[in-house]
Amino acid sequence: MSLTNAVPAPSGSAPPSPPPASGTARGPKKRPLLGRNPLGIMFSAPYLVFVMLVFAYPLVYSIWIAFHDFFFTAPGVQVERPFVGLENFVTAFSDPAVIRSFGNVGIFLLINVPLTVVLSLLLATALNKATRARTFLRVSYYVPYVTASVAVVAVWIFLFNGNGLVNQVLGPLAPDPSWLINSTWAMPTIAFFVTWKQLGFYILLYLAALQGVPKELYESASTDGAGAVRSFFSVTVPGVRPATVLVLLVSTVTGANLFTEPYLLTNGGGPNGASASPVLLMYQLGLQQGQPDVASAIGVVLVVLVLGVALLQNRFAGGRD
């Protein structure tokens, strides 16, 4: 590839060169149509096909399903799927269980997101300064993140059971009915579980961001007489702002995707739908009860809401970048 470029280059370099040369030199001079290494397209083609097949097309298809009367048929059967406008959205949001699931995920986010940001920033700051047992500490904080939800859920069920260890320690302070079957506590317990489970990942992000905060800022803060607390708020917090925006975004999107935890920890969103999430209802309505169109409508609304929340967060936390 580089050879074909190199040969005509000298002749093309003379500005308004003689007429015969301009015809042949036009291509190489302007850069070849596909770039200097067209092989790059071949190297990236499988990934591009994958993204189209698994992300782009389903994304469009999902929105199409939400606006049409869509139901499962035997493979190969052609049926009419008429456009129904907002009917699926109306069906979905006339169901109080759906409204409740959006409220539940709101409660979840209100507990999970602030707790995640505060705890992961504090722990990452402390971890960044720690001098001893760094490997042990890092491994401890990351282990829940790398472990399967299904595996750790099993322990939490055991721990937060009616006569489980948590209630044994709390004694008379234990809620009745117990955490996971208590309509007030079920959702917060799930929020605490997810915070604990995912915290390692956000600590990792903040640790990376902390490496980018200039040391001199801390030094000048301390010569100005700022203590540890003061320099945390006036140097660390503004210094890691881009990471905070990312943590807010990722934890919000993860929270909106909540499925495994209510499905397993509270036995399918119980008690009485108090911990059902929108994705859980999408599974129940769409795949168990055969209404994929209604489920897609819930999905579209959920994603639009998440985008809205993410934009608001960006306004408040993002600053100019």
Next chain:
Amino acid sequence: MSKFQARLRAGVLTLGALAFLFPFYYMVIGSLQASPDPTIAGAFPNPANLTVQNYIAINERINLLTGLVNSGIFTGGVLLGTLTFALLTGYSLAQLQWRGRGTVFALALLVQVVPFQLLMIPLYVLIARDYGLGDTHLGMILPFAINSTAVIIFRQYFLQLPKELFEAARIDGASELALLWRIALPLVRPAFITVVLLTFIGPWNEFLWPFLITKDAALQPLAVSLANYITTVAASASNPFGATLAGAVVLAAPVVTLFILTQRYFISTDIGSGVKG
């Protein structure tokens, strides 16, 4: 920085670490108890109450080996797809000049924020219904076949390699594939290990998608069969907690072991740059 502050920090960090590790310790203890002991004394091993019976009990119900093999095939397929194609893509994005590479990189970033909940229904319709890949390993692997985070991590690593290195080899007449195999690959070994770990934990721990696509117990990954055990079968077992926790230990052990072995490559800056783009 006073001594007191350093002590306080060490204390808080240690306490936090113990809180993070305790459920894992409790998982192991619980899986070895002959009869479940949820009291405070039960958090310490009691020789009179120790047994491996729970592992036998869970194995009779969900066949751990089949589950592990299915998880292995699922994870192996995703690893193979990612290590081949994410590597090629990352390399071509960083070291080759071609039209449209900016767009492909933007797509890799964009894909990270596409929420799976919106894709769940159409992917199920397409893969299980239209392509008839329900209850197959291929159907399980397909949506995860190339990890976009891996594409970005590889690109980030290849960007750090000097372009002159590649130009020199090109002038010597090496083909692009030979360049990739003999020069680029040996230089990005740390990225390789990071990507293996990061890609491994995705499918190994994934529950929702394989749960949707596999109804046949003989094809289910361990995470799915264990979850089915928790929701349906556990109530009828003699020691449901012990058996469930034994299954949890078997599910968690491979990832935790892999993580401890490779944790020094799991360095904040690499992943951080990967995620930030």
